Amino acid sequence: MRILDTAPGAKVLALGHYQPSQVVTNDDLAKTMDTNDEWIQSRVGIKERRVAPDGETLEDMATQAGGKALAASGLSAADIDLVIVATCTLESQIPNASAVVAHRLGIDSPGAFDVNAACSGFCYALAAADAAVRAGSATNVLVIGAEKLSQWLDWTDRSTAVIFADGAGAAVVGPSDTPGIGPVVWGSSGDKSEAIRIPDRHDSLRQEGQTVFRWATTALHPVAKLACERAGVDPSELAAFVPHQANLRIIESIARKLGADNAVVARDIVTAGNTSAASVPLALSRMLERGEVRSGGLALILGFGAGLTYAGQVIEIP
Template identity: 40%
Template structure:
């Protein structure tokens, strides 16, 4: 008998403020057409003044709990993937823990930038398989609007705020690829490329800093590494791209999504795409897309799903799960 981490519920939250591409054209040398043609983004959501990452995360967590028909007290562990935590410490995850009324579990943050949710899923899976936890709430949440350089048209038009959450619970499986739950994961990083995507602030500089990116180089690494990690995860699960029902990629750029799908040999009609409406929400983008995919009726029980993401570090990875 094999223990599997099986999805029990999913949910998301987007701030009320919707920012269309035209908003940037008021202050920058850009346009709706320029942004759409290079990224596929049409609009994104920005958090309200005073609205924090943990606020967004807690709302997504409550949505996932409602979807699962569960109460916050039933959660053993909370893992929150974010690069924009409310404070240096304590973790934003502990703030979510308080918000959902959980007093008997444990909570912590994971920081792997845009790959954070994939890392968090793999961590949750390991905890469930080892018996450390039976039910884990996994969240991706970001307020990247707080770290934008509003004079840099190459970056500030790309990002948005939001949160998504998934609840995993231990269930018995057969050990076969037909089991529901997480079947395999593949995680990678290479610190030699840290200067391609980073924030120029932190403890060392005693300021928050702003996001900096070498877009062309990030694009090149993304397409190559995303396809490789998805293939590796599928291979570990004993599966191939032909078995995949849905690819749910990190929603960074429509051209990256399309190029990665071609490398994987997966048609775009099997890819969940939300980038036009959300922009790049970093660690929140995959759980947001999973929740939206379920709400649309795309992802159904028993479907084989591959998630893959790459972010600063560089850090990248993929998870294969059966819904």
């Protein structure tokens, strides 16, 4: 047996995103629960969020985002040989979203699997795609983070209903002469896994907000710094910092402790809400679309959430 040469590196070739058209404002929520715009903004930083209508599925949103990333990459469906969907909100666990989305996009017979690491899911999936390309198991990979959290919420519970939203973000990963995706730093704090949970298939998402807030604002900035260190990048060299869009106060706390003073910090949560595994690619794609960051710069992405899981890596912006 002869081991074939594999790619020295992998990089993100393109990004894409999708949001449902239905906007739900804080004032809309105040009509159905004991809350108001000032209360929501002061605690989580959200002004509005997007919610998919009943007829729009998670797979629909994933297909839209994946199709945009594929078109932006300049590749065809025939060039993709692996599809990974990061999600924790499928209506049904079988079939998986990745095979369905691949078929809809005309991608013939790819490897296809889903990743459930909740809000860390996209970063986990990106690490898997990076490893697959470098090992020669895949040539080009479509990685999608997609969530329809609205179907798992109790819309009378202001501790969750004001936070979570729907959407999808995607990336195409391909081979590169030099690495464009840094080593992943990942882990979990399973002792706190009950802090974010859906107790059973008939229940809705529940969250212990203060537990999550304390964990995120104390445990994650060392992870962010280590991801930079392993990539050989000083935080001052970052063009962007794109953490999971969990809570504006959490985002600003981690950014301040990271010391990435020259980086544009993603604050997509203000108008997109918390979209779990979709939030990192959705935020970065929107930043690129608005011209807030430029191709070729370095971005630190950092996912964290239920599990409690976390993962981060430095990537070159496509």
